[in-house]
Amino acid sequence: MNGNPIIEFQGVSISFGDISANSEVSFSVSAGTIHGIIGENGAGKSTAMNILFGLYLADQGKVLIKGKPVRFQSSIDAMNEKIGMVHQHFMLAETLTALDNILLYQKGSAFSILRRDEQKKHLEAIAKRFGFEIDFDAKISELSVGAQQRLEILKILSQDSEILILDEPTAVLTPQEVQDLFCNLQKLKSEGKTILIITHKLKEVMSLTDSVTVFRAGKVITTKVTSESNLAELAELMVGHRLVTPQERSTAADSSQTVLRVSNLNAQMNSSKIHDINFHVHGKEIVGIAGVEGNGQDILVRSLIDKQGLNKKNFSGEVSVSGTMVSFPEDRLRFGCLPSRPVWENFFLGQQGLAKFNWGPFIRKTEILKSTKRAIENYDIRPTNEFLPFEKLSGGNQQKLVVARALSQNPHFILAAQPTRGVDIGAIHFIHNELRAARDHGAGVLLISSELDELMTLSDRILVLYKGRFIAEFHRENFSEITIGAAMGGVEVITKNAEFL
């Protein structure tokens, strides 16, 4: 630790009802550094940052800014102390221009008249200085995700903030955009700003940060200087135990069986379209679909799962699945569960047609409970309470339940859309192993993910979806983050064995 601590947490605790979200959290951040906040989901890192930004009030303990104790009643207090936060979900008004969105954020904008041209000039200067150039007159809906994020950061910079908090900033970006962002953040650092970045991607932590604080179960485990640590150590600190990566696959894809065949698929839903989609998935094979979100993944999933729900006009082509199919929804809270209902009912959902759970028109609750308990045990879902509302589970445990439900049906084809989104490292590991096990038992898996790492660890082949078309295919031996990343950004790659071209 060098330099003066600009932020200090001293024994900060907060609890919601019975749940203690932060207990005795203490750490400090030096001025002019990039500081990583890492931890599994529900480890309390977001809570601590929300306290810093004035969204929550700590029950106990002190927060010091530049050595001066502060107690923020709201985020306005935090902004007055030159702290700004970029939330994971952007807080932008879609129908307004970029300039308007920044002006909305200006202090006292509700009651004062702002000179637009002056403000614009002022903002352009700031943008130029930090390398956050965007088109101020474009509407938000016309800006790319990366530009929207730059705008969010610019909003903070326009307030002369000295401390920036970024919550999972890379989740929605392409690898190229991530590079640009990191570049800009380094520039901000050199201007003397202090940056806190919440993430669970350890690679980013390693490449970007100066120091890192690890959260686990509401507590701070340690704060380390990044250059003195390594990936494996941080992962272990986060999860609390050593991660065992299974050996590489022992079985080969079973090309005698084709569990999914898609030919000449064209479909459209709202603004997302897919064109001329042709591919297949064999038994014992995992096929990955890479692509930045919004390039047609959602409509592809819909076409596979629920083509009846699509307008016939907007759907053509052939989708055939042999054998039983299950799917992990890409957004589990939206598509995969009944958030307010107990765990056992969520386990039952999707299996309500099975004979073993029915007795005439009635449900066999004891049977369902028995199966639920078994799944909870096998998948180590915590807390082990089948009557708890689903939403009370942490993200990782929710996803484990969704996976357990799907895999307990021994399907022939698994559609895994974003199977580990918002899930902590321990659970990611677990789910990956379950998918491998299902594959080894003969199932074919179509893996749609925005995490390139995940695709590269699991897939036998990766198809890259760009603007609704497959523009590249990679086989395991050709996997490279750079080429796949380029393809995701729209660079066509001619590969020798692109069977679909």
Added chain:
Amino acid sequence: MVKNILTTLLALLISSLFSSQSFSGVLRVGLVLDKGGKDDKSFNSAAYAGATKAEKELKIELKYVEATDTNAIESLLRNFARKNYDLVIGVGFAEKDSMSKVAPQFPNVKFAIIDGEVSKPNVRSLMFAEHEGAFIVGALAAMATKTEHVGFVGGMDIPLIRRFSMGYSAGAKYIKPKINVSENYVGVTGEAWNNPAKSKELAITQYGNGADVIFVAAGASNTGVFDAAEDKKKLAIGCDSNQNWIKPGFILTSMFKAVDVAVFDTIKDAQQNKFTGGLVQFGLKNLGVNYTSDKYNEKLLTAEMRTKIEEIKKKIILGQIQVPDYFKRK
């Protein structure tokens, strides 16, 4: 401080539990108003006025309620009877069925009903010759019209209101045989008595079609027609109560139904032990129905009109003019 509040509240609670009804020998009268309510400025208002007049002058104890829905009427009547009220008055034909059910069960309670006939020994039925009054105002409307076109807006489309309409158009045609009479009803349910917006619409349409005097018999909906008359600078004729004051200068006259007198007299009879069951008729003869003339419409009714109408009244009373009665039609 807290202790004081608590003891006060406790005292209130106890006193409320033991508060008893007064048994002072005062005549207790219960008045069950129709859905229109006591502020309809018309039929129910008249009944309420008669009862409050009795309360002041005869020192009786008066309690009135307004029916919330059709089913409530029976329980309201029954409740008054069960509490041993001396006289229970039902206002409006809608209470007829309920009263014929309740009255026989409480032979010691006196009942009275307006606009309905219940033949039970302890029920006095107060009926009005609406057709005679309507005939008079119809004649006045015909004298006042300049377009040879008059209108009628009824509340609920039921025989009682048809009776108004028939008398009215007969009166108008008596004066001007070729006169044009428009006729509309606000609705077919009890809501019609309480829908001034709809009656205003109807009136505006009639005025637009050329009518310049409209007679309205629609309870609390009457005010809608008066508003229309003011907007369009035309004339309207009120009903049941004397409504001339509501829009002075735009209300030619009102067909007055002496509901207040009927209610007052019935209460008075009950107090003086002269109450008898049976049918009591109110017509032109005993001034039970009439047209009204006061400071608000003295400019609208010319001397010529007044003399002519008095003549017609006399002829009706003497039987020289036969006013058609919807109730007695073939």
Added chain:
Amino acid sequence: MKRLIGLFVGLFIALLITFFAGENPFHIFSILIKSAFGSMYDLGLTLSYTTPLIFCGLSVAVSFHAGLFNVGAEGQLTMAAITAAAVGILFPQVPFPFAPILAFTAALFVGGFWGFIPGWLRAVRGSHEVIITIMLNFIAAGTANWLALKVIPNLNSQNPETAMVSNNYLFKDYDLIARIFPDTPANASFGVAIFIAVLMWIIIWKTTFGFELRAMGANSEAAQRAGISKNKILVLSMIISGMLAGGVALSEVLGSAGQYRVGFSPDYGFIGIAVALLANNNPIGVIFAAFLMGALHKGAADLDMETTTITRDFSRIIQAFIILGVAGQAYWEHLRTSRIRKN
């Protein structure tokens, strides 16, 4: 149970207002209690309000479980009631035990059909059921009025009502509940309502169909992904909802009046929404909530008679505050859970 807090808060505010109007709130409260339960006669009237409220509360609750908001219980019960009366008048020769069953079945069928329309439109056209049911309420009122006044009117009365149904259709002579509460409209349909409430509890919580219905209500997209047909659930739940509201025909037409009276319902269908909210959509809870609201409705009517300042409209204010208290409590709870969900 939590909803009782809202109920008491609402009641407290309402009583406070009576205090400012110059009444003794304890007196008002004791009138409410006495008026609802004071005698067999009062209790009978309370029960006669309770019965249709159970039917309407169930109707709204079932639709809530499926994620729909049935504001059309009023129209559904109106259509069912006029149907029961029409069957009773047009087929007078049907013998006794079959006659009321026939009329009731017809009423349920038409009530169900009146629920089917918005369900079907929602499924096929995506039209919002709230708008459709509100519009259907008006259509139902108009249709019923036309039938009652032009097709099968009571020629002996000026009241807007149908003729009496044939005597074969009335089950008064076998009606124990009516005998316990003489002179009141309370009748055996109260028992039927409780039976149906228990039946609905079983259907909602113990059957696969009930599970599918609740799943659709909890998260329709997830339910569809799980292979539950959205259209089937939408249509079926609205049909059931309409049939439940149609149950009012039993208590009001066949059980007591013996005829359809225009305006017989003091907005049972809308008070049913408050009942369902108060009961947290639990069918068994609906029985108690309906009883509470029934008692309140009865008590409020008597306040007009018992006090000088509390008029008919004032007693509506009191009712409104209690409903507001319940709804406010529900909303507060909703806010709280959604805040927890965000964290």
